Amino acid sequence: MAQIEGIATGTRAGFRKPAVSGWLLLLLPALLFLAALFVYPLVFVVQRSLPGMSPRYYELIAASPVYFHVIWLTFQISGLVTLVCLVLAYPYALAMARANGKLLAILSIVLLLPFWVSLLLRTFAWMVLLQDTGLVNKILMGLGVIDQPLGLIRNSFGVTVGMTHILLPYMVLPIYSVMRQIDPKLMEAATICGASPRRTFLRVFLPLSMPGVYAGALLVFTLALGFYITPALLGGPKNTMIAQLIADQVNEQLNFSFGSALAVVLLILTGIAFGLFGVLRKLRGSGVRLPGAQP
Numbered sequence: 001m002a003q004i005e006g007i008a009t010g011t012r013a014g015f016r017k018p019a020v021s022g023w024l025l026l027l028l029p030a031l032l033f034l035a036a037l038f039v040y041p042l043v044f045v046v047q048r049s050l051p052g053m054s055p056r057y058y059e060l061i062a063a064s065p066v067y068f069h070v071i072w073l074t075f076q077i078s079g080l081v082t083l084v085c086l087v088l089a090y091p092y093a094l095a096m097a098r099a100n101g102k103l104l105a106i107l108s109i110v111l112l113l114p115f116w117v118s119l120l121l122r123t124f125a126w127m128v129l130l131q132d133t134g135l136v137n138k139i140l141m142g143l144g145v146i147d148q149p150l151g152l153i154r155n156s157f158g159v160t161v162g163m164t165h166i167l168l169p170y171m172v173l174p175i176y177s178v179m180r181q182i183d184p185k186l187m188e189a190a191t192i193c194g195a196s197p198r199r200t201f202l203r204v205f206l207p208l209s210m211p212g213v214y215a216g217a218l219l220v221f222t223l224a225l226g227f228y229i230t231p232a233l234l235g236g237p238k239n240t241m242i243a244q245l246i247a248d249q250v251n252e253q254l255n256f257s258f259g260s261a262l263a264v265v266l267l268i269l270t271g272i273a274f275g276l277f278g279v280l281r282k283l284r285g286s287g288v289r290l291p292g293a294q295p
């Protein structure tokens with residue numbers, strides 16, 4: 001009997017090994033793909049940023065206030081775009097979550113319609129709309145609101161408007177996907193218990209939708225950090241973002257090592273942003289009171 005159990009145990013163990021090997025074989029193409037097209041380029045960029053294993057380009061970035069200002073401006077604009085997208089996306093996602101049938105289809109088409117037009121064409125459209133002789137200034141002057149054209153491009157306002165228009169769907173979709181999964185009976189139960197609509201929203205619906213807010217904010221913020229075309233066309237010399245510096249070093253100055261160093265700095269700062277978002281979400285999930293949180 002012991003021999004039979006041993007044989008059975010050995011047989012089961014023998015059947016498990018091919019299962020593990022099978023999973024590894026299934027994952028192998030994806031791992032090779034990531035290693036060839038993601039890991040190797042990153043390693044190459046890091047190596048390129050250290051010519052002769054010298055960190056002189058990183059020292060130059062750290063010592064120059066110009067690059068510090070560009071990095072700070074990049075994070076400032078990215079944070080502002082994320083905030084504006086959140087303010088606009090949350091009510092829109094809420095309307096989509098509560099809509100059905102034709103109304104939901106219309107809202108979805110309106111949201112996804114910009115994806116049918118290239119990013120470059122959308123940026124050029126904003127240039128036409130916001131320039132001194134553009135439609136916006138003409139309407140405002142025709143209504144008598146202003147006497148002379150407003151400077152709506154070549155500044156942070158134009159960059160923020162253009163980037164918000166492009167990144168808004170990336171904020172709406174994660175929030176909508178979470179809102180759609182919230183059970184309406186929870187709000188009904190809160191109402192039955194005597195909670196007002198405002199209190200029900202703040203204490204029940206809003207906390208349940210926060211995972212979508214975190215996901216959308218993280219996605220929009222990290223995408224905004226690497227924007228190039230929109231700041232280059234709608235911004236001015238005072239609104240240069242780090243992606244523009246990288247492109248200038250690579251395309252114009254042909255200084256691939258310095259451009260690689262700037263890219264590595266951007267990658268590190270993006271990783272730090274990921275970490276901060278993760279810590280914030282973990283603190284909220286563990287019940288730690290955050291500044292400004294509802295008691």
